Amino acid sequence: MNRSKPGSGALLEKPRRITLNDIAQACGVSRATVSLVLRNSPLVRTETRHRVEAEMQRVGYVYNRVAASLRQRVSKAVALVINDLSNPFFAEFAAGVDEALGAKGYVTLLGSSNESTARQQQVLGSLMEHHPAGIILSPAESSRAADVAQAVGRHTPLLVFNRELADGEAEGFGYDFLGLDNVAGAHAATAYLLAKGHRRIAFFGGHAQSSSCAQRRQGYRNALAEAGIDVEARWMVETAPTRLEANAHADALFAADRAPTAAVCYNDAVALGLMLGLARLGRHPGLDFAVTGFDDISEAAVGVPPLTTVNADPRARGRQAAELLLERASAPAPLPRRRVIAPVRLTERDSTPDAADARPGDAAVSHPRRERP
Template sequence: MESGAKPLMRHRPTILDVAKQAGVSKSTVSLVLQGNAAVKESTRVAVRKAMADIGYVYNRSAATLRSASSGLIGLVINDLRNPFFTEFAALFQMELARHGFATVLANSDEDPALQVQMISSLVEHGVSGFIISPSYGGDEEALAILNAAQTPTMQVFRSLAGPECHHPFIAPDYQHGSQLAAEHLFAKGRKQVAFLGGLEGRPVTEERMSGYLQVLKKRGDEPIILTGQATRTFGKETISKLRQDHPDVDGVICFNDLVALGVLSACAEEGIAVGADLKVVGFDDIEDCQDSYPPLSSISSNIPEFAKATAQQILGWIKEDEKPKPLVRSPVELIERASSR
């Protein structure tokens, strides 16, 4: 091939071809095409050169039209193995379908790199809007792509961090939820109440325990907190440690229902009478709460209404240009069952 000649291509060049030619990621090419100032000049030059070398032409008007009319909503969820998020995703998808929109569902599996890859891919497919429950980490790159795309984007349950994050955020009132749980347990005669689960330092963990901490501060009690993975395994393994280090604890609030269900399993194995020896309250009120033994008390976020409200807000933004409020906290309530009676 003569110097300066374009590589032979059997198909119309795509953004993937540009990325390969320039030796960068597809998301980086997207940022260059959108004119994002966060891209280094040397990278911008390399991408533009690659576009020229392979004959790639970016049709900005076509991309804008495709994004506005695709009828696709990108839904990026941090952990679809958690039934709480699965229930939300299913209900959200059904609500969108009633309005003629389709959902493109992606599971980041708490992997920031995978999250960035999926967001970039959905931008390239021209989704009309984004709903994202973000994984932790990689916020800057994810935000750069979302900001450059200028696609209506809402965050649910968790929020990306950073000064460049201007996307509306809707989440249950976690603080009020743990307050309700703590007040409930003390009203039932509990003397020492612990908080179990949630990774230390994470904003959602701090929010979910904040109401509990306020109640204990008002009572003049010292908090008992055991943080860790929000899983059944953690809940099951924690009970023996709790009984050993804090034998007087007679009530627990769990970061989520998975931790609480693990607690119930451990109590059954160790002969601890749930509801009498130890009262347990979970968080999220997934369907398993009704069928556990004993049935699990939990803080309900009313996911059917939450999913419906989220769908209505993103559709209002796309169709009527009505941008949602920057921050919305949806109401929660305590669903009392046998585990705390």
């Protein structure tokens, strides 16, 4: 600002970008014509089109979509806010979203909340300033609808993934929802264990107040009820949905006699943690105790033992989320609110031995590890 040598102002300025105008002048046509070429309008004569395209090529013109968005008042960006990118399930989901958006000419604006609702508010606010065409939100735990509504406003299409927003019905605030069939998934896992002869089956991990955990517990209860089995209170173990916490709480399963011989876990992270905890307690998951997960993250297939789990194909869910959102964003008239529940399927692996092989539920005894085939 001060002391600048006269005429030196331009020295630090960034080189002027090449614009539509430059192309137009070089070709002796108007800006409007070049703009039409850019958007493949049939109004332009082929010869003119070729001349313009050649010039753009020659000078390395890059389209300024920011300017176009401003004028058109619609943006080709979609915001994606993820609760936990370091969880492979959500990372795959994000990859799927980006893939499908890219295929339709959209770009992904990423934000991550690290499971903090406060951070989520900030991130949503910052992304909104870029006026995205829509928002895909995989909410942090116990996100409130009113907060999200406040950040997103009423005019930007919103798709919520995976978890319900708490206090769902803010007035006039609508959004689409894409979830997993948690009830059916947990039901399938439980029924599978029942078929293998297990009768004392725990539901392990997760926060009971989260919608996904509540639904999975429901599926579990339904399956046991259908088998005429009463759930015992001590079979329900609550933990944060992390490997570490699950590991730490494994002994809760064996606090009393007639302990469970199997556990339906809230998700894979919890299941993997529980398996470590079991090993610590002298149990051998997959040999004398059965464990199931939920998500089918890549670690599930490769663990020892490989984990029987419920597969939700997060990448496909990501693509689906992107498509649902873009449908709404480009709908000429307001669409009705939609709830889509994606099906889910059990993937059978080795972590679920028959009940006959399970160890009786009394105090831990040293027990030689059975060699698996």
